[in-house]
Structures are given as structure tokens and as C-alpha cells.
Amino acid sequence: MNTTANTTPPGPPPSAAPSAPRGGTTPAPGGPRRRLAAILHRRARLRLSLLLSAPMLWLGVAYLGALAALFVSALWRTDTFTGDLVRELTWANFRExxxxxxxxxxxxxxxxxxxxxxxxxxxxxxxxxxxxxxxxxxxxxxxxxxxxxxxxxxxxxxxxxxxxxxxxxxxxxxxxxxxxxxxxxxxxxxxxxxxxxxxxxxxxxxxxxxxxxxxxxxxxxxxxxxxxxxxxxxxxxxxxxxxxxxxxxxxxxxxxxxxxxxxxxxxxxxxxxxxxxxxxxxxxxxxxxxxxxxxxxxxxxxxxxxxx
Amino acid sequence: MNLSRTARAMLWAALAGGLAVVYVPLLIVLLNSFNADRTFGWPPPGFTLRWWEAAWNSTGVREALWTSIQAALGATAIALVLGTMVAFALQRHSFFGRDAVSLLIILPIALPGIVTGIALNNAFRAVLEPFGLGLGMFTVIVGHATFCVVTVYNNVLARLRRTGSSLEEASADLGADVFTTFRLVTFPMIRSALLAGGLLAFALSFDEIIVTTFTAGAGVKTLPLWIFENLFRPNQAPVVNVVAAALIVLSVVPIYLAQRLSGGEAGPR
Structure with a gap:
């Protein structure tokens, strides 16, 4: 499996070679938008990383992090008198x-x-x-x-x-x-x-x-x-x-x-x-x-x- | 299929009976909203519009409704962006860990709401308190968006699977760049899926109570929180019942929209 779109037939790879443009528009470096588009078109990996970036920050880092932190805190305890958190590892909660x-x-x-x-x-x-x-x-x-x-x-x-x-x-x-x-x-x-x-x-x-x-x-x-x-x-x-x-x-x-x-x-x-x-x-x-x-x-x- | 006449009749009866069980409780809530008896004695001694009037004039209900709408709009907007991004990443690319990512997206709804709720509550307080910030509308939106992503993701993913990428390739072959292709080809293709997914995300958020309980600050009261708070107050019962009845009636609107938008395939996924 490669990084290409999985429904693409095995045709010629989408190379950026300037394929004889018809009409007046040339693919010559237009604005920064055009150059960005060309880079995105060529690099499937980059496209993928950009697509995954925000969702993974949200769900992979923030959400999973919150879950992990919660389960770490399951190994802590609270002080019986003051009710404050005591950050020492203990199995006491699970034992109870x-x-x-x-x-x-x-x-x-x-x-x-x-x-x-x-x-x-x-x-x-x-x-x-x-x-x-x-x-x-x-x-x-x-x-x-x-x-x-x-x-x-x-x-x-x-x-x-x-x-x-x-x-x-x-x-x-x-x-x-x-x-x-x-x-x-x-x-x-x-x-x-x-x-x-x-x-x-x-x-x-x-x-x-x-x-x-x-x-x-x-x-x-x-x-x-x-x-x-x-x-x-x-x-x-x-x-x-x-x-x-x-x-x-x-x-x-x-x-x-x-x-x-x-x-x-x-x-x-x-x-x-x-x-x-x-x-x-x-x-x-x-x-x-x-x-x-x-x-x-x-x-x-x-x-x-x-x-x- | 060789189904005997009795088997067919029994299956139809099961369907009719099942639908009756589904709808009778809702109808009773509707009827009770006009019940003149404050404690919903059955059968109702008479009918009145008093409770509807009381609910309409209740500032608590109005404020809660507005809060819920704001939270749901915020969560839906975030879910639309994130859900679409993941759907594209997973459908158009294959990479190591793809299954793990798809599992990660369903995790917030697969895990019990209370786990997501206390995990987020704990994290928010640890992250926000040093800045002197507390829980509020923002944290509710973040919490809701976390489990709303999956609805948009599912809808867009299904659409992408069905349409394939040949149109986009044609567009690229004709010289359109990535952005133009997205604007003119991809987006119109997934638009109705986005609407269906967004609608569902909105409904999920609007109705949510467990994660909300743990992510809402003192000043934020969504409609479900308001209902739950007043559920056990006997003198508020008629107003709560009216709000419930109104929500049942209003739920027809998104269903109608979903049906119109997606041509009859608006499922909860």
C-alpha cells in the first residue's frame, strides 16, 4: 500500500511536470496560492499530515491525554482529613x-x-x-x-x-x-x-x-x-x-x-x-x-x- | 423466503407493537402538558393551556434554551471541520495506524459519558486554573465537540466512499488546482453529507447532559441541565412537562430537514 488515494487506478503518477497547458493560462508560478496548491498536489504525505493535524491534536493529544491523566490520578489518593490530593502512587483505591x-x-x-x-x-x-x-x-x-x-x-x-x-x-x-x-x-x-x-x-x-x-x-x-x-x-x-x-x-x-x-x-x-x-x-x-x-x-x- | 403466514403476521405485529411502545410515552407527555391536574393524575380531570403560558414566560427556560443553542452551534462548527478532515485523511489515504485513528474517533461515544466528562473536567481544571480561568461556555463547547466529531466523520466518510475520487481526478486533469477542485467538485459532492452530519451533531449536543454536567461552569445552564434540575421539584413539574412536550414537537424540524437534505438517508451515522 502506498500513500496514493486508494481508488486511483495505477496510471501515471500525478507528476507536476508542466503538461502542455491549453488556452492562455500557464501553470507558471502564479501567486503563493498556486505554488501551495502545487506542493499539496504533489505530496500526498503532506496533505495527509495536514488533514490529520488538528483532529489528532484534539482527540489524540487533548482527549487521550485527559483520559490518561484521569487514570493516573486513580493511583493517587486524597488526604482523609483535609481532602487535598496527595500525589503518591498507591494501589489503595483499586484495593478498596x-x-x-x-x-x-x-x-x-x-x-x-x-x-x-x-x-x-x-x-x-x-x-x-x-x-x-x-x-x-x-x-x-x-x-x-x-x-x-x-x-x-x-x-x-x-x-x-x-x-x-x-x-x-x-x-x-x-x-x-x-x-x-x-x-x-x-x-x-x-x-x-x-x-x-x-x-x-x-x-x-x-x-x-x-x-x-x-x-x-x-x-x-x-x-x-x-x-x-x-x-x-x-x-x-x-x-x-x-x-x-x-x-x-x-x-x-x-x-x-x-x-x-x-x-x-x-x-x-x-x-x-x-x-x-x-x-x-x-x-x-x-x-x-x-x-x-x-x-x-x-x-x-x-x-x-x-x-x- | 419461505415465511409462513403466521410468521409474517407476527413480524408485522412486532413492528407495530414496537412502534407503539416507542410513541405512547411521548404522546402521554404531550397530553400531560395540557393536563389540568398539577400532579398529572390519570385520566386527566380537564385540559388547560396554563402550563404552556407559564413555560413561555419562564426566564429560566428561555435562558437555558439560548445557552443550549449557542453550545450546540459552537460544537457543531468544530465537529464539521474536524470530522471532515479526518474523513478525508482516512478515506483518501492509507497509512500506518489508520485503524487506530478510526477507533480514536468513536472512542468518545463508545466510552461511557461520565468517563469523558470527568476526564475533561479534570483536564480543564488543571490547564485553566493556573490562568485564572474557570469552566464555562467554552469548556462545554470543547466537551461537546469531542463526541460530535464522529457524526460528521461517519456521514462524510460514507459519502466519500460512494462517490470515489474519479471526478476529482478529472478536475485535476483539466487543470484545476487543489483548492479549486475542492471548491467546485469535492465540496458540492459532500455538502448534503455535511448538513446531515452537522444536524446530527447539533442534536447530540443539544440533548447532552452527562458531559455537560462536568464541563459547565456555575453560570452555564443548558436546557437539559435546567430540566434535570427542575425535574424533582413538584411545583415545577407542569413547566418541565411543557418543555419536554415542546422539545418533542420541535424534534420534527431536524428530521424533516435531514430528510429533505440527504434524500432519505439521514441515519444517526
Missing amino acids: LLTTEVYRTIALRSVGVAAAVTLIDLVIAFPMAFAMAKLAPPRAQRWLVIAVLTPLWASYLVKAYAWRVLLSADGLLGWGYGLTATIITLSYLWLPYMILPIYAGLERLPNSLLEAAGDLGARGRRTFRTVVWPLTFPAVVAGSIFTFSLSLGDYITVKIVGGRSQLIGNVVYDNIGAANNLPFAAAVATVPVLIMLAYLAAVRRTGALENL
Whole structure:
């Protein structure tokens, strides 16, 4: 692989040799703009570095730097009496995190909630996406996509709030608040993030494959198991990245409908705010990050990241 | 595909049921904004426009709305520039570490918002405090832009993939320099992708609360922060509900625009 544009056919390289200009304009050194353009045209590497410069300064240096600083501070501690930061390396935060029963319970509960939300969304989203992509006539498809997209634009808080009203004791459902309410609300919030990648994956799946499976005698269930599911699996994983990650870090929904239950996000939040213990908050925050990184690493090979 | 009649009916039912579940809560918020009962007793004892009037006259709501619009505009502008640059770098060049760069761009939305939030909060305070500066609108915009880049990037990347670079090569062969080609060929090609991505970036920023909580200074209150703050105050509940209802109604505008602009392919990516 070279630095040339990857769709360029292997023709003559774009040399700067003055190719007999037609008309009156000559490529002779015009203004500085022209010379700059010529340099940029010739040097793909330079073009690339310029294109990458600002984004990499922002995301690569500033953002990654901020993340790194946060995780370094997880190895510090705060003075018990004054509350000041003590910049000495210590594993105390992680030791406390791993040995304290409460934190283990909360971490497991958060992963459980995220997994439950992902599963619920998958079960609801797959049939919906399938009906949209394979059963609906093409004209209706466009409207169905709009119908699924619309709630994404409505505010996150508004939707969580809608469930607060629905679930409140004198509301329409009146089931009350708690962990179940949290799972329901989170599933509701992230459902479109699951539907859309699966829909896109199913849309890419040629109908001819389904027909071939049918012609060869496979029933619906068998076609699903041997054709549809393997080919849309990357899309499913892409959707699950959203639902899992968004649920794992949430602390707002829990506050709105969770009653007194707590997730990892709440522990981080409380340690930043009320307890003013940044090192411990940072240590707790490593838990969802490590889980997400492990998740991303595990699904990289499925090609899911191309489906995001 | 050999689908039995029952299977088809069940799939249609799942779609209809799913859409109903998606929309019923939103409709209830809309209805409740006219509910005469202050605590949204169900069924509503009567209907009133009182709460809409109260929300319209609330200075807190107006100021928060304006703050949100400013923050979203700033973040969108930055995301448009950065997202386009990365999309071009990754689509038109191949280089060592390309996968790492594309992973880096999705990282801010792949990681839980609270992690991005406290990391930025920590960094801002370490960098700004020595200069006597505090958190404010600027830090909110920086925070939002960080996770908005990906929406523009995805839209532009998809567009570049589809159009290829033959038109640009033709333009170069005809003697146009890099800037002219960008102005006359490349930009018109990606314009609608930029609009769709920008719209999505705006919506993401407008709605964001977690990163905002950690990057907004004392004086900056975006609409989501205002809503969250007033959510648990019983006497503010009707006004909060009206704001929620208004946001649901207003969300039709960007959808309509996105559909018009990108010819029906405005996804969240």
C-alpha cells in the first residue's frame, strides 16, 4: 500500500511536470496560492499530515491525554482529613474497589443491567428491523426509518421523564421505581440504536440469498439460523456496542426512575461531587472503560466496528 | 423466503407493537402538558393551556434554551471541520495506524459519558486554573465537540466512499488546482453529507447532559441541565412537562430537514 488515494487506478503518477497547458493560462508560478496548491498536489504525505493535524491534536493529544491523566490520578489518593490530593502512587483505591462488597455488587449489577438492556433491545429490535427491511414495501420503508429515527431526536431526558410519569404510583402504569424501571427505561431509550444498525445490515443482505435458501427447502427458522443471523451478526454487535456502553455509564436514568438503586455511574458521580474524591472516582471509572475496551477488542474481528 | 403466514403476521405485529411502545410515552407527555391536574393524575380531570403560558414566560427556560443553542452551534462548527478532515485523511489515504485513528474517533461515544466528562473536567481544571480561568461556555463547547466529531466523520466518510475520487481526478486533469477542485467538485459532492452530519451533531449536543454536567461552569445552564434540575421539584413539574412536550414537537424540524437534505438517508451515522 502506498500513500496514493486508494481508488486511483495505477496510471501515471500525478507528476507536476508542466503538461502542455491549453488556452492562455500557464501553470507558471502564479501567486503563493498556486505554488501551495502545487506542493499539496504533489505530496500526498503532506496533505495527509495536514488533514490529520488538528483532529489528532484534539482527540489524540487533548482527549487521550485527559483520559490518561484521569487514570493516573486513580493511583493517587486524597488526604482523609483535609481532602487535598496527595500525589503518591498507591494501589489503595483499586484495593478498596476490589475488596469492598458494595462496589463489587454495584459493578456486577451495572453489567447485568447493561446486558439485560442489550438483550431486551435485541429481542425487540430484530423482528422490527426484519419487518422493515424485508417485508415492508420500499415506499413504506423510508417512512418506517423516519418513524424509528424520530424518537432519537426527542431529548433523552424527556424520554426518561416520560417513563417517570408513566411508572409513578399514580401514573398510567404505576409500577413504581427501581431496578426494573431502570432496565425498562434504558431499553426504551436505546432501542433505536439497536434497530438502525440491524436494519442497515438486513438491507444489505441480498434478497436472492433468502430466496435461494427457500428454493433449497429451508423454512423460515432454518434460513434465519444459517443465513440471516450469521450475515447480520456484525450489525447486531454494532448495535450492542451502543446499548451496552450507553447503559453501562448511565447515572441519570437511575436517578430519575431507579428509586434508590445505584449503578457504577452513580458511584463515580457521588465520589466526584459530594465526596470530592477524584482518585477514587477515577478508579471506579476504570471499571466501565476496561469492560468497554474488552468488549470492543472482542468484537473487532466480527467487523462490527465498520457497521457503527 | 419461505415465511409462513403466521410468521409474517407476527413480524408485522412486532413492528407495530414496537412502534407503539416507542410513541405512547411521548404522546402521554404531550397530553400531560395540557393536563389540568398539577400532579398529572390519570385520566386527566380537564385540559388547560396554563402550563404552556407559564413555560413561555419562564426566564429560566428561555435562558437555558439560548445557552443550549449557542453550545450546540459552537460544537457543531468544530465537529464539521474536524470530522471532515479526518474523513478525508482516512478515506483518501492509507497509512500506518489508520485503524487506530478510526477507533480514536468513536472512542468518545463508545466510552461511557461520565468517563469523558470527568476526564475533561479534570483536564480543564488543571490547564485553566493556573490562568485564572474557570469552566464555562467554552469548556462545554470543547466537551461537546469531542463526541460530535464522529457524526460528521461517519456521514462524510460514507459519502466519500460512494462517490470515489474519479471526478476529482478529472478536475485535476483539466487543470484545476487543489483548492479549486475542492471548491467546485469535492465540496458540492459532500455538502448534503455535511448538513446531515452537522444536524446530527447539533442534536447530540443539544440533548447532552452527562458531559455537560462536568464541563459547565456555575453560570452555564443548558436546557437539559435546567430540566434535570427542575425535574424533582413538584411545583415545577407542569413547566418541565411543557418543555419536554415542546422539545418533542420541535424534534420534527431536524428530521424533516435531514430528510429533505440527504434524500432519505439521514441515519444517526
